[in-house]
Amino acid sequence: MAVGHANPQGAVTAIDDYLERHETKSLLRVITCGSVDDGKSTLLGRLLYDTKLLFDDQLAALEDDSLRHGTQNGELDFALLVDGLAAEQEQGITIDVAYRFFSTDRRKFIVADCPGHEQYTRNMATGASTAEVAIVLVDARKGLLTQTRRHTYICGLLGIRHVVLAVNKMDLVGYAQNIFRRIESDYRVVAAQMGVAQVTAVPLSALRGENVSRRSTMMGWYNGPSLLEQLETVQVDRAAGKPGFRMPVQWVCRPNQNFRGYAGQVVAGSIAPGDEVVALPSGVRSRVARIVTADGDLPRAAAGDAVAIQLEDERDISRGDVIASTSQPPQVADQFAAHLLWMDAAALLPGRPYWMKIGARLVTAQVTEIKHRVDVNTQEKRPATRLELNEVGYCNLGLDHAIAFEPYAESRELGGFILIDRQTNATVAAGTLSFALRRADNIHWQHTDVDRAARARIKGQTPACLWFTGLSGSGKSAIANVVERRLHAMGYHTYMLDGDNVRHGLNRDLGFTAEDRVENIRRVAEVARLMVDAGLIVMVSFISPFRSERGMARALFGEGEFHEVFVDTPLEVCAQRDPKGLYAKARAGQIHNFTGIDSPYERPEQPELHLETPGAAVEELAQRVIDTLLGG
Structure with missing residues (x-):
């Protein structure tokens, strides 16, 4: 009787071959999107099930969860594989982005399953920002919906050029060809309007597995690929619009006195020692001395490599800078045209300062103008003075520092950004840079021989801005007036900017909407900065109800130049004074957007001086301001 012998070496070789094939397979990043209940989570769960990437305990858990939370009458509910939050399982909806990995013999995939509810559009945009292909699901019973159009627009805005239109739940319409063809035709029109170049339409039933990972026998009239076949074969041109070497600096590493490296991921092109950058x-400018990695030096680094670059000489390069080839460098500017997807419940107001994060760089940005708002249903461009939650606008941006950039159509890494609320640190918008405004090339700081110090010295004083804020009728102007009168008597050079007086001239074109209030404070803050630059002590008496705008004003001044004076008077006391x-008119509905009645006042959190006015005389409060200013 023959006896077989094990071949452990052969087994090891087979494993090594498998691992090598797996490592060299291409990776595709995919997003599933569409309206709520179109079956996105069910589709992804079915893909995981069909590709046999579930362990026995996961299958057992799926069976148990399907009985407790499922929506398929006790049958397997594949959506539960990716709806991991308790609230998602209880409500049968997707709330957060769920990232899942799966693999076939031909390709590896990272799929972002995104929520369909309008209130979670910001989460969908997050998933789309890194995707190369979008699976847009449509319920065959409902056809194209508002969220279908909104998600397609966001996909186009964020650079996704390949869409698989998955017409789902075909089993519920009898696998009717005419319904599929009508939806396909309607969607191709929408996709063309929104800049999506390539659409492949697939009729399927995610729940039944028809045309998901295998061709369906129920739709003999369809001759195209299954969904998985399309994902395995779609060709994505990752090199488009990537002309030269670019590496945003993530970290400046200095482990010892003999090494200074600039670490980051190469996002385009390649570099080698000796190349000029x-x-x-x-x-x-300098030249590359070494390309350092954890596994040793590299002779060349290409897109996707995480490296540390050492230059031949010491250069002042910081986190957020971009190291690039000298032959084809990116542009540098501080004013841009950009698309914005607004993702906050509080509206975007032009002139309000936000943090802008682009790559590793953080700068202050303002939307200087909203050119138009885009109607995602009709693509119509509509005038707008603000952007509300989930609205898309085309805007002009102004930054406080110039940045290296490329249009988003050429580089996601150097053209995509987010806006962050400076008060709450919440991400409020995602945006894409279109181009630099030419006006930025025509505006330069003009050097003057007489500077702020010289102007202050001849006046014999330290310039400052005293910013009085509080409700209407709180006593701001009365206190500021006494402060200026006493400073003038002491020989100081002063000027007072009062809210009502300024609206007779400089700001006579502004009303009292939130947008106009922001612009009102922006203009006055700029004037106050110029007056301090002239060497004056300037008193600013404005309600200035929003912390963000007071913070913007503070940022215009140097250390110790800005003094926020909170004139704290209760609302009822102000209303009783009502000079x-x-x-009375606001409470009668004759005046709208009146601070304290139907428009909020945000109390200062850390003012330099907090004046509680009840029981205190104006002269006493004014002296406290002077003592604070002069250090008395």
Whole structure:
């Protein structure tokens, strides 16, 4: 009787071959999107099930969860494989983005399952920002919905050029060809309007597995690929629009005195020791001495490599700068045209400052103008003075520092950004840069021989801005007036900017909407900065109800130049004084957007001086301000 012998070496070789094939397979990043209940989570769960990437305990858990939370009458509910939050399982909806990995013999996939509810559009945009292909699901019974159009627009905006239109739940319409063809035709029109170049339409039933991982026998009239076949074969051109070497600096590493490296991931092109590079926005040049990794030096680094670059000489390069080839460097600018997807419940107001994060760089940004708002249903461009939650607008941006950038159509890494609320640190918008505004090339700081210090010295004083804020009728102007009168008597050079007086001239074109209030404070803050630059002590008496705008004003001044004075008077006391009869009119509905009545006042959190006015005389409060200013 023959006896077989094990071949452990052969087994090891087979495993090594499998691992090598797996490592060399291409990776495709995919997003599933569409309206709520179109079956996105069910589709992804079915893909995981069909590709046999579930362990026995996961299958057992799926069977148990399907009985307790499922919506398929006790049958397997594949959506539960990716709806991991308790609230998702209880409600049968997707709330957060669920990332899942699966693999076939031909390709590896990372799929972002995104929520369909309008209130979670920001989560969908997060998933789309890194995807190369979008699976847009449509319920065959409902056809195209508002969220279908909104998600397609966001996909186009964020650079996704390949869409698989998955017409789902065909089993519920009898696998009717005419219904599929009508939806396909309607969607191709929408996709073309929104800049999506390639659409492959697939009729399927995610629940039944028809045309998901295998061709369906129920739809003999369809001759195209299954969904999985399309994902395995779609060709994505990752090199488009990537002309030269670019590496945003993530970290400056200095482990000892003999090494200074600039670490980051190469996002385009390649580099080798000896190549000349430029650091932007500063423009300093050098040559590459070494390309360092954890596994040793590299002879060349290409897109996707995480490396540390050592230059031949010491250069002032910081986190957020971009190291690029000198032959084809990116552009540098501080004013842009950009698309914005607004993702906050509080509206976007032009002129309000936000943090802008682009790559590893953080700068202050303002939307200087909203050119138009885009109707995602009709693609119509509509005038707008603000952007509300989930609205898309085309805007002009102004930054406080120049940045290296490329249009988003050419580089996601150097053209995509987010806006962050400076008060709450919440991400409020995602955006894409279109181009630099030419006006930025025509505006330069003009050097003057007489500077702020010289102007202050001849006046014999330290310039400052005293910013009085509080409700209407709180006593701001009365206190500021006494402060200026006493400073003038002491020989100081002063000027007072009062809210009502300024609206007679500089700001006579502004009303009292939230947008106009922001612009009102922006203009006055700029004027106050110029007056301090002239060497004056300037008193600013404005309600200035929003912390964000007071913070913007503070940021215009140097250390110790800005003094926020909170004139704290209770609302009812202000209403009792009502020197101009405004509170009575506001409560009668004759005045709208009146601070304290139907428009909020955000109390200062850390003012330099907090004046509680009840029981205190104006002269006493004014002296406290002077003592704070002069250090008395």
